[in-house]
Amino acid sequence: MRFNWQRLRSWEGLLLLLLIIVVIINVILSPFYLNLGNQINLFQLSIEKIIVALAMAFVIINAEIDLSVASVMGLSACVLAYLFDQGYSMGVAIFAALLSGVLCGAFNGFWIAYVRLPSLVVTLAGLIGYRGAARILVEDRSIGEFPDWFDALGQQPLVGPIPVAIIIFFVLLIISAVVLQRSMFGRYVYVIGNSLDVARFSGVNVKRVKMTLFIISGTTAALAGLLLAARLGAVRGNTAEGFELDIITMVLLGGVSIFGGTGSLTGVALAIILILNLRNGMSLANITGNTQTGVIGALLILSVLVPNWTQIINARLKRRQFQRTQVQEGG
Template sequence: MRHRAAFLQRWEGLLLVLLAVTVVYNALNAPGYMTLGNWINLFQLSIEKIIVALIMTFIIINAEIDLSVASVMGFSACTAGFLYANGTPMEWAVAVALLAGVAAGLFNSFWIGVVGLPSLVVTLSGLIGYRGLAYVLVEDRSIGGFPQWFNRLGQQPLIGPFPLALIIFFVLLVFAIIILQYSGFGRYVYVIGNNKEVARYSGVHVRRTKMILFVTSSTVAALAGILYAARLGAVRGDMATGFELDIITMVLLGGVSIYGGSGTMWGVLLSVLIILNLRNGMGLANLSGHVQTGVIGALLILSVLAPNVAGQVQSFWNRRRAQRMETGNA
């Protein structure tokens, strides 16, 4: 555990250096980059993704994956749009859309926590199924014309210069750090991620923990979908498509092991800042969206390979050191 913790500290230090380089480059090449308004805009353009990345951190540390989050975002937003277009007051449409996210989480958690199916299989099915439900609700059309109060929540500042989604992110970030790093539930998440069977024999409620995580994941995704609909002012069946790539990249680049059991919320926060600033820098360089997606994909590969390569290098040097010690003693 000490070696793993030390590696994470070094990884987070590397992320901090990378973030500093990115910020300096952008500041030198973009007038007005360091203003508060620009930084709020950085967050606002990807705010729904980074909100979901918070709960995805818990999921991956728990040695699971949730590929359905982007589809749940679209399904929730389309549920609200469909209900409003058919005469339901927007307040009730939003409430039902959030409940739809809870229902999706209960469905996922039943098959994962109770039946014991792999989360990769269950949530991949959810990725397809929830997206299909979104298309069933709105078909190929776009639904808009939402009440002004709803659009203002996503498009205008709520407190000072800060919009609602950014305020929600910071509140959830504080709760996520406290729960993951300093609570008993957070310790359960790590223990299960390290070894599920050992956790079970140690008296940890593995099934309950996993069900809580997946219900929370879909609920947060549904909330993010509603915020996304408010920011765009309309919903479509394909909204949030592909968001899971960026979300998972943010988590893995932050030092969270794809195999579970390690990682910190601080590392994920640094990763989020790096990705937001990289996208901003590439946008300033007039690079296309496809190029930006390719860079994010490369970061995803790097975030998976780098810890494994570092571990193998460390093991190699430990063996060499042990061999020298044996030779010296002989």
């Protein structure tokens, strides 16, 4: 247990070190980097993804995965746009959009928690299916011209220079950190992620925890979809397509193990800030969005590969040391 904790701490230390390096390079690259405007902009450009990443951290720590989040984001935005286009009031549309997220999450959760299908397949089906549902609603149109107050929500600052989405993110970050690190529910998430059997024999209501997690994930994704619609001012069938890559990368880079059971929100928060600054720096260096996606993909693989290899090498070194001491004792 103690070894694990140290490894975790060093992983977070590594992230911090990387972050400092990226920040220094960015400062050298551009004098505008440290401006408050750029710093807020850097958050705002990916704010929807990082909000979903918080929920995804819970899901992955629980040893599950939710590949459908980007499609749920798209669906919620499309539900909003469709109802608004049909002449419903914005309030009804927003409510229905959030509800669609809850339902998608509950649908995923039902198959995963109660029928015990692997989350990988269920949410892969969701990734295709929810996107399909979004396309049915919007087809190949682009729906925009929402009321001004809605667009302003995504585009205008609310308090001082800070837009509402950033406030939502930080509020959710604090809530998630408290829930994950300080509450009973958070402990259950870790226990189930570590060992399903241990959790079950300890009397943890595994089904309910998993169901709750997927509903939270769906709802958060729907909320993020709404914020995205407000920021972009228009919705299309492919809104938020492919976002799952960035979101999962942020969580895994934050030191959450894909096999569940380990990871902390401190790590995830650091990874989020690191990726945002990296993307911002690449933009400042005129690297195209396409190449940035490739870099994120490489980062995703490395974030699992590097800890794996350090663990393998560590184990090998330990074995060698053990053999050496045995030989010495024998001699």
